[in-house]
Every structure is written in structure tokens, then in C-alpha cells.
Amino acid sequence: MARESLAHRLRQAGLAVIQADDGETGRDLALTHKPDLIVCDQLAPRCNGFQLCRFLRAQPAPHGRALFVLATSGGYGVDRQGAVEAGADEYLVKPILEQDVARLLEFFGGAGNTTLAALPRPAKKAAGPSDPAGPGAIPPGPATVRFWGVRGSLPTPGPSTVHYGGNTSCVEVRADGQLIILDAGTGIHGLGLSLASEFKGVPLSMTLLISHTHWDHIQGLPFFDAAYNPANRLRILGYEGTQAGLHAALTSQMESPYFPVGFQQLPGHISIEEVKDSSFAIGPVEVKTMFLNHPGVCAGYRLNTSSGAIAYLPDNEPFQRYKYHTGQPEIAASAEFLRYARRLDARLGEFIRGADVLILDSQYDLNEYQTRAGWGHGCVDDVVALAVQAEVKRLFLFHHDPSHDDEKITRMAEWGQAFVAALHETLQVEAAREGLQVVLQPAPK
Numbered sequence: 050m051a052r053e054s055l056a057h058r059l060r061q062a063g064l065a066v067i068q069a070d071d072g073e074t075g076r077d078l079a080l081t082h083k084p085d086l087i088v089c090d091q092l093a094p095r096c097n098g099f100q101l102c103r104f105l106r107a108q109p110a111p112h113g114r115a116l117f118v119l120a121t122s123g124g125y126g127v128d129r130q131g132a133v134e135a136g137a138d139e140y141l142v143k144p145i146l147e148q149d150v151a152r153l154l155e156f157f158g159g160a161g162n163t164t165l166a167a168l169p170r171p172a173k174k175a176a177g178p179s180d181p182a183g184p185g186a187i188p189p190g191p192a193t194v195r196f197w198g199v200r201g202s203l204p205t206p207g208p209s210t211v212h213y214g215g216n217t218s219c220v221e222v223r224a225d226g227q228l229i230i231l232d233a234g235t236g237i238h239g240l241g242l243s244l245a246s247e248f249k250g251v252p253l254s255m256t257l258l259i260s261h262t263h264w265d266h267i268q269g270l271p272f273f274d275a276a277y278n279p280a281n282r283l284r285i286l287g288y289e290g291t292q293a294g295l296h297a298a299l300t301s302q303m304e305s306p307y308f309p310v311g312f313q314q315l316p317g318h319i320s321i322e323e324v325k326d327s328s329f330a331i332g333p334v335e336v337k338t339m340f341l342n343h344p345g346v347c348a349g350y351r352l353n354t355s356s357g358a359i360a361y362l363p364d365n366e367p368f369q370r371y372k373y374h375t376g377q378p379e380i381a382a383s384a385e386f387l388r389y390a391r392r393l394d395a396r397l398g399e400f401i402r403g404a405d406v407l408i409l410d411s412q413y414d415l416n417e418y419q420t421r422a423g424w425g426h427g428c429v430d431d432v433v434a435l436a437v438q439a440e441v442k443r444l445f446l447f448h449h450d451p452s453h454d455d456e457k458i459t460r461m462a463e464w465g466q467a468f469v470a471a472l473h474e475t476l477q478v479e480a481a482r483e484g485l486q487v488v489l490q491p492a493p494k
């Protein structure tokens with residue numbers, strides 16, 4: 050049930066309904082109208098459902114007393130716990146079915162009150178962070194992608210991972226004069242050393258896009274050499290988390306029990322900014338974002354450069370199969386549920402459509418996935434099918450499982466290639482490998 054249908058259904062029950070397109074607007078409306086019931090999407094843009102709930106709970110009555118319902122697409126245990134901790138009264142897994150509405154109305158206790166339904170849509174307008182480019186040392190030329198960390202979950206050094214590498218997520222993109230870094234897993238350590246030796250003290254202006262703050266995506270930041278050069282400028286962008294803001298999540302790993310240098314002591318010019326919108330620019334590079342199916346708040350990024358599009362979705366579980374495996378069987382098999390899951394997967398397909406390079410979570414093979422459904426990661430069969438449907442040109446299997454050695458990853462890539470061949474498609478499938486550099490071909494003028 051989409052927001053409009055839910056609002057309609059609540060009106061039918063005799064409730065007055067006000068709607069908001071984003072969390073900030075919802076927050077303002079809640080303060081003005083003091084509703085008795087608030088329904089908010091977990092991933093509401095501009096103020097997620099957890100933050101909104103926490104904010105309202107901190108307000109004096111009557112704001113703090115509204116019945117607060119968080120709606121989510123994922124239904125992960127950790128998010129359910131997060132909803133409880135934020136002070137929510139109910140947690141609904143979308144699509145919201147008629148039986149959910151009935152339960153809501155029963156719980157709410159009847160008509161005649163003012164009700165605020167805020168299941169926001171993604172923001173339409175591009176109004177994100179301003180251009181952070183500044184003076185840079187990146188010469189013009191075709192866009193390049195270089196992998197510095199390709200592993201998921203845990204760094205896995207050792208003789209069995211030498212070929213693909215054991216460092217966690219970090220990808221460097223150079224395009225249109227910009228140096229853009231995707232995530233700060235342990236791979237960013239090698240990137241920092243390489244930049245120092247390449248640029249030899251020439252000041253750098255960099256943008257680091259954080260997909261989410263799970264450890265494997267931020268753990269290398271305290272070891273990023275470029276952050277210790279006072280002449281460098283590092284702009285870190287990402288989304289607010291479910292428990293804490295981006296700043297707190299990134300800097301708390303550098304507090305004294307964990308690390309000897311505090312974030313404030315880093316000599317480089319470093320800023321941390323929370324992105325509010327789903328579209329913004331880094332110099333001439335257009336950035337689009339999309340929330341992925343992964344516990345908490347996890348963003349995928351699409352970089353539209355003058356030489357083509359690069360899509361980075363490091364942690365994601367396709368909805369259709371996830372819903373099938375983890376929902377209550379009778380609901381999961383229902384037509385409405387499957388339609389909803391397909392719609393979300395189709396939205397993801399549109400986000401990556403026609404990308405020249407797609408870097409996508411393919412942590413498991415199909416067998417492993419049977420026992421790991423609902424963990425927030427994809428399997429190679431689904432990922433290849435998604436990339437084929439979206440007419441992607443090159444797919445890089447990413448976020449390799451820490452238990453996978455080089456041989457296993459090679460077999461998974463070969464399986465993906467065989468799958469594409471059987472479909473008579475042209476998609477190129479490779480496993481992302483530390484040190485691999487990909488050069489995009491600029492579009493002919």
C-alpha cells in the first residue's frame with residue numbers, strides 16, 4: 050500500500066490526514082499540527098524515520114506523545130531494535146497490507162483525531178551539497194576506476210586471497226578533474242600511500258562518499274595518509290545513520306579507547322556533511338543516490354561523468370528473493386507482496402540502467418544464499434540477472450565474502466560469465482580485484 054492509498058484508507062476510517070514528501074517537512078507539520086498518529090518511512094529523505102521519532106520524543110507534550118509508526122522496506126532485526134530504541138510504537142514492514150491498517154486503527158482507537166501520514170517519496174529536486182571541487186591536481190582525460198579494497202565484512206589478508214586482495218571497500222574514481230573516493234574501508238590505506246607518492250606534496254582536493262558506516266566501509270579512514278597532510282582538502286559526504294549522525298559515527302571510531310589520534314587532531318582540511326537529497330554535483334560530475342536494501346541506512350551512488358556512468362552499490366540484497374525467503378511464507382507468496390518487491394527491484398534497475406561500470410554486492414553464490422537470506426547481501430545469479438536487465442556494460446562482482454579464497458571468487462566470476470553466455474547477452478562480468486584499473490572510453494563527440 051503506497052502513501053496515497055494509506056492516506057485514503059485512513060480518511061475512509063474518519064481520520065484527517067496530512068502528508069509530507071520528506072522528513073523535515075513532516076517534522077515541521079508535526080510541530081504545527083500536533084497529530085495523534087505519525088506514520089513515517091524509515092528511509093525518509095532529509096530526516097529519516099528514526100531521527101524524526103527521536104526528535105519528537107524529546108519534545109514536550111503533546112508532540113512527544115503521538116503514536117509513532119515506522120514503515121520499512123527491509124524489516125531487519127537490527128532496524129526493529131533501532132525503532133524501539135528511538136521510541137517508536139509500531140514497526141510495519143512494507144507493503145502495508147489491509148490487515149496492518151486494521152491493526153493500526155484498532156491500536157489507535159478510532160476516528161475523530163488528527164492524523165499525520167508521512168510516507169515520503171524521494172525528493173524530486175536536485176539541491177544537494179554545493180560543488181566541492183576547488184583547485185585539484187587531477188588532469189583531464191577519460192574517467193578511471195581503481196579498486197583499493199574489494200572485500201566485504203572483514204579484512205582477509207593471507208596467501209589464499211593474494212590475487213583479489215583482502216582489504217575492505219574502497220574505490221578511487223578520477224573523472225572530469227575530480228578525485229572521488231567511494232568508501233573508506235581498509236583499502237583507503239593503500240590509496241593514501243599511492244597519492245602521496247604520485248603527487249609528492251601537491252595539495253589535493255578530494256571527495257569521499259560514504260555508503261554507510263558499517264565498519265568495513267569506514268575502518269581505514271584513521272589510516273588515510275592524505276588526511277594527515279595539512280595542505281589537502283577532504284570533503285566527506287554521506288547520510289545520517291539510524292542511531293547517530295554521520296559525524297558522530299565517523300569520529301567515534303577515533304576516540305581514545307580505539308585510536309591514539311582524535312578526529313579533531315587530523316591536520317588536513319576535513320569536513321563531514323550529511324547529504325539530504327538524492328542528486329547533487331561534485332564539480333562537473335553529476336551524482337545520483339539511492340537507498341539500498343541493507344540493514345540501517347545504506348546509499349548507492351551513481352556518478353555520471355563525461356566518459357560514462359559508474360554505479361557503486363557495495364551492500365545490497367535484491368528484494369524479490371529476500372522477500373521470498375524471509376517474509377512470513379503466506380504473506381511472502383502473496384501477489385501484492387511480490388509485486389511490491391518487484392517494483393523495488395525495478396527501481397534499482399532504473400538506477401543502474403545503462404551504466405558503463407557497475408560495482409555491485411555479490412557476496413554469495415546461490416547455495417550460500419539459501420542460509421543467508423535477509424543478511425543484506427546479494428548472490429551472483431541475482432546480480433548478473435539484474436545487470437543484464439538493466440543493460441549494464443561491465444559488471445564487477447564486489448564485497449567478496451571473507452571466507453572466499455581466490456579460487457572461489459574466480460569460480461563465481463566464471464559462473465556469472467557462463468550465465469551471461471547462456472542468455473546470449475553481451476554484459477562483461479569480472480570479479481573486482483585490488484589494484485585493477487578500469488578506463489572508461491569517452492563518448493565520441
Ligand SMILES: [Zn+2]
Pocket residue numbers: 201202263265266363364448
Ligand atoms: Zn559491507
Ligand SMILES: [Zn+2]
Pocket residue numbers: 261263343364
Ligand atoms: Zn554493511
